Amino acid sequence: MTGAEVLVHTLVQNGVDVCFANPGTSEMHFVSALDRIDGMRCVLGLFEGVVTGAADGYYRMTQRPAATLLHLGPGLANGLANLHNAKKARSGIVNIVGDHATAHLGLNAPLTSDVEAVAAPMSNWVHTIPSVETVAGDCMEAVRRASGRPAEIATLILPADKAWSAGAAVPAAPRPAAAGVPPPDSSALAAAVDALRHRASSTLLLLGGRAVHADAADWAGRIAAATGCAVMSEFYVPRQQRGRGRFPVSRLPYSVDAATAALARFDHIILVEAADPVAFFAYPGKPGRLSAPGSRIIGLSGPEHDAQEVLRALAEGVGATRGAVPAPDGNIPAAGADQPLDAASIAAVLAACIPEQAIVVDEAISTGRNFDRATQGAAPHDWLTNMGGAIGYGLPVAVGAAIGAPGRKVIALEGDGSAMYTPQALWTMVRESLDVTVVVFANRSYQILHGELANVGAGAPGARAIDMLTLDRPVLDWVFLARGMGMAATRACSARELDRQLRAALASGGPSLIEVCL
């Protein structure tokens, strides 16, 4: 059996049965092995950022790693930005990166690069397979790391000669055991209980990571109901389960001024899989840390813990284990479709249209800033945001989310600027017949940068600066772009059209795109 065959067998036997791929010559033995080994679903992306972003979305929905298949250093480099996002989201991924045969590396052929060095900044673990004999063991270690808690970006570099050489048999190893979950730190738990018992009105429970999954957030809701503390989530979360019947957790605002204002009244902040809040960017004369000076930060649990268990223990500590979870009444903003087309009416249309158990992938940037509150009463759904800030995350993550959660509808909310970083994802959606509706908000600018230009104190922009932030020359036509990749597409120029087109797209069951003219 070749090393490539051993690798595919080992992945499948260890539960990694989806591979997002953009292969080249050095990966042909892996591709060939797919013909002879059952159980691996291989999904082609036309650009590597699609591949790595899809693996991120897949992990977020399944809590299991997918594999990627990437071609040498430059192919890996094209996938780094979405690996950055996945790493910040603590998604587990097994990257398989082909490299030249070891003897060929010394010849400095054109595609030669230091693959380990390319991988390192956006990986938690990098390993070059040294021998065909170690393929199975090295692969199992990568899967173990990518499946751990916290999960890791595990990058396994496979030199071509290790792929094509005959190797050892696949070991009949059991799947790697899940790592044990440590209990919450007892002194942090005691401090959190103390704050909630005595200073609940000035205490914030700040949730991140898996603490905004419904089973965990419901405990936070009981704690809030019993103690009167506030509950918020970080601005970015990997997957928030929200909507009608669930405890509503509002996001910390993005802007420094709004976030510091929101946090000003809290002298205690209890972090549950969240970080001490910091500004996304630094601005002259503004703070980097967002909490009130002198406030006490209690780090209750991190990604290595079980957030649901931690919050249940906290609820026990404050006597809040009974009672219904406070949940929105299901009211949603009225009559979005009757209003002029703007952020508010779009949010209302969304809230009315989000189907039960939908997955919303949010890269709407400036247009989507206020979707949070408006959609809290929508049908129960999952909401995914970009943890790493590298744009081009949304369409690829939608691909992976759809493959990870078959039977659920995916809505990808995109700015036109951000969608242009990885538009190739549309093609994979069509190829795989994914139930994804892409909504592109076409404001024809890097709108967020107009605000940022002022925020950083760079003054009023002149003609040349504005030119760098404006995408209207030429106008991007998303209907043509989608059709160019085989996707049905429409254009909505009023809230009523958006409402009608969104309902039709969601009902169609196949992928489609709506360009919203702003």
Place this chain on the structure above:
Amino acid sequence: MTGAEVLVHTLVQNGVDVCFANPGTSEMHFVSALDRIDGMRCVLGLFEGVVTGAADGYYRMTQRPAATLLHLGPGLANGLANLHNAKKARSGIVNIVGDHATAHLGLNAPLTSDVEAVAAPMSNWVHTIPSVETVAGDCMEAVRRASGRPAEIATLILPADKAWSAGAAVPAAPRPAAAGVPPPDSSALAAAVDALRHRASSTLLLLGGRAVHADAADWAGRIAAATGCAVMSEFYVPRQQRGRGRFPVSRLPYSVDAATAALARFDHIILVEAADPVAFFAYPGKPGRLSAPGSRIIGLSGPEHDAQEVLRALAEGVGATRGAVPAPDGNIPAAGADQPLDAASIAAVLAACIPEQAIVVDEAISTGRNFDRATQGAAPHDWLTNMGGAIGYGLPVAVGAAIGAPGRKVIALEGDGSAMYTPQALWTMVRESLDVTVVVFANRSYQILHGELANVGAGAPGARAIDMLTLDRPVLDWVFLARGMGMAATRACSARELDRQLRAALASGGPSLIEVCL
């Protein structure tokens, strides 16, 4: 004056007056400075691979560096693949990469990454500006390195606080002096002369880099005419000046078998800015080095030398300084337009249509394998190929070549697979009204990989392997894709249509795209 203003001033004063940019928040002070400082042409790309590839193309045509403006580690990462190609082409580029303000880095905000580590694998030099006082000096050093011989990829990281702080005045420094060019190595020159005098019929003069510029290659032609030696170029060259009236230098074949056959009869190979020939990839049972075993390799000159001077000295050594340069008679393949549409008829149409002084950017991959000979008699033109092998190079390089050589027509030859890596370049072509004609060869597959699958000994592909190499589900519609980015586009389904559409596109003076249905 802010650090950002000092930086823009210093770039312009040192002759760097084009900046390919995809900025974010941390680069807003640089963008703002453009309003107040004249002399910098800033060209927006919607994806960073467009930005870095354009800087490569610009250098190839001007032999002067452009700047890039990139947003933090992930933005730089998106540009790495084309920086890899530029580095292998020895193009000089000054990358300006914004980073968080230094005090902000410790807070681990979402976009935080190790920017130096991201830059290192694809840069020759990486430097983080430590203080606003050093901005001018650090910038001059970057320009000096990017302008040197050999030129370097110089990456300058600008923390946001160094951009927004008030800094020193711009020094009234002269432009950096060009580095001195060393003379050719006398013993290598003597060995080369000796081989040409005594064994010319089994001696190959292998040209790369600037040795295939016309002024250098003409000397090689005189040497060949006088001695009877053979002359070839490396398979990939940054810019070959060729066509009617110029000495024809054929490319070394791509495939290992064809290349070893082509080199078998040479017991001496004289390298002029070329490398000892190696296979692009390793294949089981095939050699990595392509020259005949036991042949003597004479490294006559490298990128630090002046190839024209080296070849002139060699011509003097063999007494070949007089006489006309042997040049093709201008015959081109007849009647391409009358033939069925295939690689041969396409090559014939191209040969007939290439305008005087056109720039051909070749990323045609499998379809373009035989364009070399067919176009040797076309009107004089430059031919640019991919030195690093990372696909997605062609459309961005065409952007930069057009900006670097105004008044000349650019033809970008693209495979459909390769064009999908950086399609965003079409938008920049329209925005800048560039005189570029894009020809996409739509074979609807990664055709090269079908051959590679066999070459690596992976056997006949089955259904799953073929599926990973095939792009026909869905079909990419390049007419729609181009129109989606505001570009005029047509489809050619016969050689006659291609001939007519190519002539019309070239005459139009503006950017357009032709999809060739294969």
